[in-house]
Amino acid sequence: MTVDRDALLAAYAIEDRATPRVRMNFVMSLDGAVSIEGRSGGLGDEVDRLAMGVLRALADVVLVGAGTVRTEGYGGLRLGREGVAWRRAHGLPDQPRLAVVSSALELPAAHPFFAEAVTRPIVVTHAASPADRRAELAEVADVVVCGEDAVDAALLVAAFVDEGLPQVLCEGGPHLFGSLLDAGLVDELCLSLSPTLVGGDAGRIVRGASEAERRMRLVHAIPAGDLLLLRYARG
Secondary structure: OOOOHHHHHHHOOOOOOOOOEEEEEEEEEOOOOOOEOOEOHHHOOHHHHHHHHHHHHHOOEEEEEHHHHHHHOOOOOOOOHHHHHHHHHOOOOOOOEEEEEOOOOOOOOOOHHHHOOOOOOEEEEOOOOOHHHHHHHOOOOEEEEOOOOOOOHHHHHHHHHHOOOOEEEEOOOHHHHHHHHHOOOOOEEEEEEEOOOOOOOOOOOOOOOOOOOOOEEEEEEEEEOOEEEEEEEEO
16 A cells, blocks of 8 residues: 555544544564664654654544653644644544643643643643642643542543543553553554664563553554554454
């Protein structure tokens, strides 16, 4: 198949947008590395970035962990003209919401994640997080408390559904993936398999989850040059 925006929109299409869904989107090397020189961006290519743009266009909310925001240099998420046009044609707001999970709330209010946002961001935290930091971030974001001493993944997804954001795209990091996996909330994994061998001490796409066999079903495997776009659904 020709790997272009229209083909990927069809390949990753969501038939029932009312049913809550958590999609994970990661890139990984052939030997399982989730990053190179500390960042995931070096593993991807133009097709991987195109797929990410399509997945974002299909989402109601894009979710990331605070560590990923710092490591990957997240600023304000902004879809391009084609993504906005697709969303308008399908009755969606021009841009998906952008949400960050944080316990310590160490991201400053002036961080590009907030300062460059084109929609009001969401901060997901817990009741034991610093109250003064919650108040400060409430000036630039919607602060949602999910859990007492740690962020409860089930409450997090439920809060998004209550806000009319049932289609969740999670872009990491590995610890957030682990918490969603342990809670039984991962419906899909969209994985770009990079034609790269990395070695070193790079981590896996999941960290912190309990060991268990969780079967997934292959939905598609799309060759794009030497990179492979994989979509798995809950088995």
